[in-house]
Amino acid sequence: MAGLVSTASLVLVPSTAKPARPWPTGRLFPRILGLVAFLILAQHGVDDEWRAGLVAGMAVLASLGAWGLWRARRTILDTLTSSRFAVALLTTLAGATALGTFVPQQATDEFLEKHFGLFATDWIDRLFLAEVFRSFWFGGLLGLLVLCLLLAIARRPFWRVAQWGFLLGHGGMAVVIIGAAIGSHYGVQGMMSLHKGERRDFMVPDEGGGDKGPRIQLDFVLRLDEFDVEKYPDELRFALYQAKRGVPQQLVQVIKLEQAKEWTALQKSDLSFRVHEYAPATGASRPVRHIITAEGALPFEVQVGQTYNVPGTTRSFKVVEFLPSFIYDIEKKRAASASNDPQNPALLVEEPGTTTGGAPHKQTLFAKMPGHGQKEGDLPLKYTCLNPSRVASVTLETRKRGESEASGEATLTAGGESGRCRLPGDLVLAFENRIGEPKSYRSQVSVLEGGQVVKTAAVAVNAPLSYGGYEFYQAGWKNDDLKYSGLRVVHDPGLGVVYAGMVLISLGVLFVFYVRPRVARPG
Amino acid sequence: MGAEWLAAGMGVYALAALAGLAGEVLALLALFRGDQKRTLHGAVRRAAYWLLLAAFAFNALMIGSLWYQLGRPPFKTLYETMLLYPFCIALVSIVLVRLHRLWPLVPFAALGALLCLVYAWRKPDLELVVMPPALQSAWFVPHVVTYFISYAGLFVGFALAFLALLFSFFETEAVRKALAAEMPLPLEDAAHKAVMFGFAALTLGLAMGAAWGKAAWGDYWQWDPKENWAFITWLAYLSYLHLRLAGSWRGKRALWVNLACFAAVIFTYLGMNLLPKAVSSGSLHVYQ
Numbered sequence: 001m002a003g004l005v006s007t008a009s010l011v012l013v014p015s016t017a018k019p020a021r022p023w024p025t026g027r028l029f030p031r032i033l034g035l036v037a038f039l040i041l042a043q044h045g046v047d048d049e050w051r052a053g054l055v056a057g058m059a060v061l062a063s064l065g066a067w068g069l070w071r072a073r074r075t076i077l078d079t080l081t082s083s084r085f086a087v088a089l090l091t092t093l094a095g096a097t098a099l100g101t102f103v104p105q106q107a108t109d110e111f112l113e114k115h116f117g118l119f120a121t122d123w124i125d126r127l128f129l130a131e132v133f134r135s136f137w138f139g140g141l142l143g144l145l146v147l148c149l150l151l152a153i154a155r156r157p158f159w160r161v162a163q164w165g166f167l168l169g170h171g172g173m174a175v176v177i178i179g180a181a182i183g184s185h186y187g188v189q190g191m192m193s194l195h196k197g198e199r200r201d202f203m204v205p206d207e208g209g210g211d212k213g214p215r216i217q218l219d220f221v222l223r224l225d226e227f228d229v230e231k232y233p234d235e236l237r238f239a240l241y242q243a244k245r246g247v248p249q250q251l252v253q254v255i256k257l258e259q260a261k262e263w264t265a266l267q268k269s270d271l272s273f274r275v276h277e278y279a280p281a282t283g284a285s286r287p288v289r290h291i292i293t294a295e296g297a298l299p300f301e302v303q304v305g306q307t308y309n310v311p312g313t314t315r316s317f318k319v320v321e322f323l324p325s326f327i328y329d330i331e332k333k334r335a336a337s338a339s340n341d342p343q344n345p346a347l348l349v350e351e352p353g354t355t356t357g358g359a360p361h362k363q364t365l366f367a368k369m370p371g372h373g374q375k376e377g378d379l380p381l382k383y384t385c386l387n388p389s390r391v392a393s394v395t396l397e398t399r400k401r402g403e404s405e406a407s408g409e410a411t412l413t414a415g416g417e418s419g420r421c422r423l424p425g426d427l428v429l430a431f432e433n434r435i436g437e438p439k440s441y442r443s444q445v446s447v448l449e450g451g452q453v454v455k456t457a458a459v460a461v462n463a464p465l466s467y468g469g470y471e472f473y474q475a476g477w478k479n480d481d482l483k484y485s486g487l488r489v490v491h492d493p494g495l496g497v498v499y500a501g502m503v504l505i506s507l508g509v510l511f512v513f514y515v516r517p518r519v520a521r522p523g
Numbered sequence: 524m525g526a527e528w529l530a531a532g533m534g535v536y537a538l539a540a541l542a543g544l545a546g547e548v549l550a551l552l553a554l555f556r557g558d559q560k561r562t563l564h565g566a567v568r569r570a571a572y573w574l575l576l577a578a579f580a581f582n583a584l585m586i587g588s589l590w591y592q593l594g595r596p597p598f599k600t601l602y603e604t605m606l607l608y609p610f611c612i613a614l615v616s617i618v619l620v621r622l623h624r625l626w627p628l629v630p631f632a633a634l635g636a637l638l639c640l641v642y643a644w645r646k647p648d649l650e651l652v653v654m655p656p657a658l659q660s661a662w663f664v665p666h667v668v669t670y671f672i673s674y675a676g677l678f679v680g681f682a683l684a685f686l687a688l689l690f691s692f693f694e695t696e697a698v699r700k701a702l703a704a705e706m707p708l709p710l711e712d713a714a715h716k717a718v719m720f721g722f723a724a725l726t727l728g729l730a731m732g733a734a735w736g737k738a739a740w741g742d743y744w745q746w747d748p749k750e751n752w753a754f755i756t757w758l759a760y761l762s763y764l765h766l767r768l769a770g771s772w773r774g775k776r777a778l779w780v781n782l783a784c785f786a787a788v789i790f791t792y793l794g795m796n797l798l799p800k801a802v803s804s805g806s807l808h809v810y811q
Contacts, residue, residue, distance in 0.1 A: 083769035087762045094758040101748045104799050115799065133746045180744070189741065232653045254650040440656050461656035462739050473741040474656075490741040498743060502730040509726050512768075513719045 028079075028088035035144065036092075038062075039137035040127060081152040089148065093141055100132035142177050149174040165516045169508025172501045179497030187492040188216060191475065194224035196483040199448070203470075203489040219449075220468050225456070226444035227485045229477060231436035236392055236414060238273075240266055243428045248420075252427070263399070269425055270401045276409070277395040288342055289386040289393070290322065291411055291418050292365075298398075298410035298421045299384070307352065310379060317363075317379050321348040326366065335364060344368055345385035370417065384418030391415065394431055441477050443485040459487065528585050529644045535578040536609070536637040542571035543630030550626070554701045568626045572617075575629055578636065579613035586610060593651055598667040600652050601793075605643035607667070608792075609636030611675035619679060619717065623708045631682035662735035670728040674788055676721025677760070681785040683714035684778045691775060711774070714781055715767060722760045729753060748798050752791040759784040 041058060069076060079085050104111065107130050112121040128135035149170045156163050190205035200222050202215045238255040241248030253267045263274045293299040297311035307318040323337040326346035335348065345367040354361040365383035366372045386393055393413045397406035410421045414433035421429050440460060447455040447467050457465045465472040469491055476486025549564035586606055589597040597603040616632030619625050687710035690702065703709070708716075732753070733743040744750060763780045766772040772780070 083765045087765050087770070090758045090762045090765070094755045094762075097751045097755050097758075100746065101751050101798050105746065237650075251649055437653055438656060439653070440659070462660040464738065464741065471741060473739075475741070488741045495737070495743070499734070502733065506726055506730055509723050513723055 028085055029092065032088060032092050032141075032144075035140060036096075036137045039140040040135075043128060043136040044126075077151060080148045081155055086148065086152075089141070089145055093145065096132060096138055096141060099129055100138075103129045103132070105130060105132065146174045146177050162516055162519050165508050165511030165513075167508070168504045168511055172504025172506075172508055175501030175504060176498050177501075179494040179499075179501055182494030182497060183492040184494075187490070187494060189488070189490045189492075190216065192222065192472070192487045192489050194222070194443075194485050194487065195481075196224055196227055196485075199223045218468065218470065220454075221448040222472070222487075223446045223448060224443055224485055225446055227442070227477070227483060228444075229441045229482060230439045232439050234436045235434045237432055237434055239430045239432050240268075241428045241430065242268065243422070243426045245426070246422055246428065248428045248430065257394075260396075265401065266423070266427070266429065269423055269427055271398050271423060272401060273396050273398045273429070275394050276397045276406075279393045281392045281414075288322075288324070288345070289411070290319065290347055291384040291386055291413065293382040293384065293418065295380050296422060298408060299412065299418060300409075301411050302347075310381065315351060315379060317349045317351050317381070319347060320350050320362065322346075323348065326364070342367075342385055342387055345383075347383045347385075349379065349381070351379060382417060384413060386411075386413045386418065392431075392433065396421075396429075438477075441474055441485075443474055443487065445472070526644060526647070528588065529640055529647075532578065532581050532585055532609075533637055533640045533644065535574060535581055536633045536640060539571055539574035539578050540630050540633035540637055542567060542574050543626075543633055546571050547627050547630060550705070554698065554705075557697075568629070571629045571633075572620060572626075575613060575620075575633055576617060578633065579610065579617060582606065582610040582613060582636070595654050596664050596667075598664065599654060599658060600648050602643050602646065602648040604667070604671065604792075605639045607671050608674060609639040611668075611671045612636050612639075612678055615672065615675040615679050615717075615720075619713070623713060624706055625683070625708070625710075625713055626706070627686050627710075628679065628682060631686070632679070635678055635682070657739045660735055660739060662731055662738070666728060666731040666735055669724050669731060673721045673724030673728055674792065676717050676724060677785060677788050678721075680714045680717035680721055680781060681788075683710050683717055684781040687711045687714055688775060688778045688782070691778075711778060714778065718760060718763065718781060718784075722757075722764065725753075725757055725760065729757060749791065749795055752787065752795070756784070756787040756791050759787045 038058065045058065103124055104115075109121055109125070112124055112130065116124065124130050128137065132138050153167055153170055153174070156166055158164075158167050188203075188205050190203040192200050192203045194200055200218075201220065202217050204214070205216055236257045238257070238260055239251060240253040240255075242250045242252050255264050257275065257278070260273070260275045261278075263272045265272045290302045290304070291299050292302050292308070294311045294313075300308075300311075302308055302319050304319050304322050307316055309316045323335060323346045324340050325338040325343040327336055327338045327344075328334075329336040335346070338344075347365045347367075348362055349365060350360040350362045352360065363378050363381075364373060365381055367383050367385040370382045391414050393411060396410045396412065398408035398410070399406045412419050412421060412431035414431050419431040423429055442458050442460040444458050445456070445465065446453045447457075447465075455467060459465045459472050459474045461474050464474075471490045471492075473488040473490065474485070475488035478484045546564050546568035549567055553564055586597060589603065589606065598607055612632050612635050616625075616628050620628055690698070690710060706713075732750070736745065736750075737743040763777070763784050766780060767777050
């Protein structure tokens with residue numbers, strides 16, 4: 001009892017006497033890192049059952065160490081409440097946080113091995129560096145910080161106005177960490193997935209299993225009445241990419257369709273281009289157009305029955321037949337079309353001067369399966385069936401800088417391979433229909449209790465619903481299922497504590513910087 | 524907004540930087556000669572100050588014009604913040620020069636602002652970027668502006684600490700007296716005050732960000748790399764303040780710590796794309 005009283009007096013009364021047995025106040029970092037090492041081993045002991053013996057051994061060591069700590073309690077308290085220790089601890093925390101950014105968090109071992117190698121991955125696992133912020137040792141550092149803050153506050157004469165800034169700031173920091181710990185331990189986060197008209201009275205927690213179970217039952221029911229997504233308008237544009245062997249890598253220039261109706265210089269190139277003809281997607285029925293792309297050349301339009309040269313080669317081809325919906329007729333043993341609707345467009349071409357079994361060598365180009373069925377020696381062509389009623393298309397003219405006449409032409413359809421043309425300098429000019437990004441998504445929900453609607457609300461990003469101790473946030477939606485809404489559900493009993501702590505820290509900082517210098521010190 | 528606007532802005536900042544530098548060189552020459560008259564370097568310094576004011580006003584116009592063009596606050600992309608940051612640097616510097624006659628700050632502020640505009644000129648946005656739902660919040664402007672005001676304060680602290688260190692290598696009693704007559708507030712103390720201001724704004728910015736994250740995503744802290752580095756920056760300056768206020772660190776070692784802490788600001792602002800990530804989904808804190 002006397003020992004406890006003397007310890008309490010050490011905490012509450014600033015020490016002015018010399019410590020009975022000096023505890024080295026230098027080498028603060030090694031001592032903090034020693035605590036970190038202890039906690040890493042402790043976590044291994046807890047996680048790996050066969051290391052229970054290690055935990056038992058550490059408990060014995062900790063007990064033995066506790067005796068030494070008790071004897072040096074005065075000096076330890078002075079150290080823990082010193083500004084030097086504060087700086088050492090803050091620096092260690094900063095370093096630990098930085099580690100958590102250089103090592104991808106929650107990364108799989110496969111990812112880590114691929115990027116860091118086997119040896120580094122081993123040590124990342126041993127030191128819990130891929131889960132820094134959930135590790136014992138990081139939590140231990142935060143716990144030590146709270147302890148130091150509370151001890152420092154307890155040793156200050158809080159009745160003096162000049163100390164209020166210190167108390168607010170340091171107290172606020174302790175309150176934030178305590179609030180976060182409360183939320184982490186007693187709070188829950190998860191998801192609720194709903195389709196329009198569906199009701200849910202449970203959420204699926206992020207960390208399922210254990211005492212939280214696979215589902216968490218709610219005391220009320222949530223019904224999704226309506227879900228709508230508002231998007232920014234689609235935009236047709238030209239995008240110039242720096243490519244690598246024809247594959248676009250980096251966006252270099254963006255030109256709007258309207259701007260491209262005048263001659264526009266292309267960056268990193270001596271070419272200019274302009275839109276010669278533009279056919280918007282109309283939805284009305286119009287004849288399809290056949291676009292052929294050869295390696296290293298601009299796409300060009302072809303007609304059935306005509307013969308064309310393959311750019312860059314001495315070969316040529318004749319367009320024999322167009323099959324809007326390609327099928328293989330087994331009975332007649334030939335290609336045919338199932339209908340006039342271009343569901344699976346294919347172009348039959350033949351190469352004059354070549355024969356297969358006595359007949360001109362034929363080749364089938366599939367719009368939806370480029371390269372399908374191609375054999376060695378076949379013409380290196382890709383086919384696009386342009387259905388003008390469904391996509392926009394443009395015909396471009398190009399010219400070199402300094403020239404007045406157009407020297408090249410290309411037909412592009414919005415999106416996909418047929419929307420791109422390769423230019424000298426490994427550049428790719430693409431005609432794109434940039435799909436509008438989501439502007440907002442909103443779930444209209446009703447809360448039901450006892451079968452009765454007690455509340456209706458619109459849940460949107462930055463506008464959550466708060467009910468029954470839970471908050472519901474608009475978190476997800478599906479492009480291919482616009483009746484689906486994903487709501488994030490959160491219950492955080494520590495939130496108010498965290499907010500209070502943040503307010504205290506802010507007030508404390510302002511007080512220390514701007515009020516305290518103006519407060520007259522007694523005497 | 525066209526490149527010509529940027530070029531004009533860079534031009535005015537460059538003039539302010541040159542005039543400021545000329546003013547300081549003339550002041551140093553007068554100092555070493557023991558010349559008590561202030562007519563020439565005083566006039567050049569005032570001209571530099573007015574040029575900085577003009578550059579600040581033009582910067583404000585650029586931001587206003589971009590705001591009108593985009594139909595939203597222009598603070599989302601790196602390019603847009605590279606117009607906001609020089610605005611904030613100029614604002615904080617103008618106030619400090621006015622209050623404490625910190626004339627050597629003018630060329631530094633103008634140079635810092637110029638570097639930002641040069642970056643923006645070299646890497647402009649290729650197209651107008653729309654705002655995703657999470658950024659459509661009343662917190663957007665206060666959070667971003669508070670942060671950039673804090674970054675400006677910390678930059679000014681960095682600049683003044685650099686100057687203080689520079690002068691410390693040539694310091695004699697006569698120089699110290701002459702500097703004290705020129706600037707009532709010693710450079711080291713001015714650097715500290717700037718850091719205090721920047722840190723206070725950083726604290727408020729962090730708190731706002733947490734509140735906004737809670738409203739948007741349901742979590743006030745997600746250990747996102749940008750949040751982590753904002754926290755590291757806060758811890759770094761907190762350590763500096765502990766060393767100076769409670770640890771009584773003064774002089775060169777405190778100034779070196781001040782300089783080192785600014786590296787955290789730069790990394791937090793510009794370094795996020797350098798960090799590896801296991802998940803390919805984009806973060807709202809990473810400039811795309």
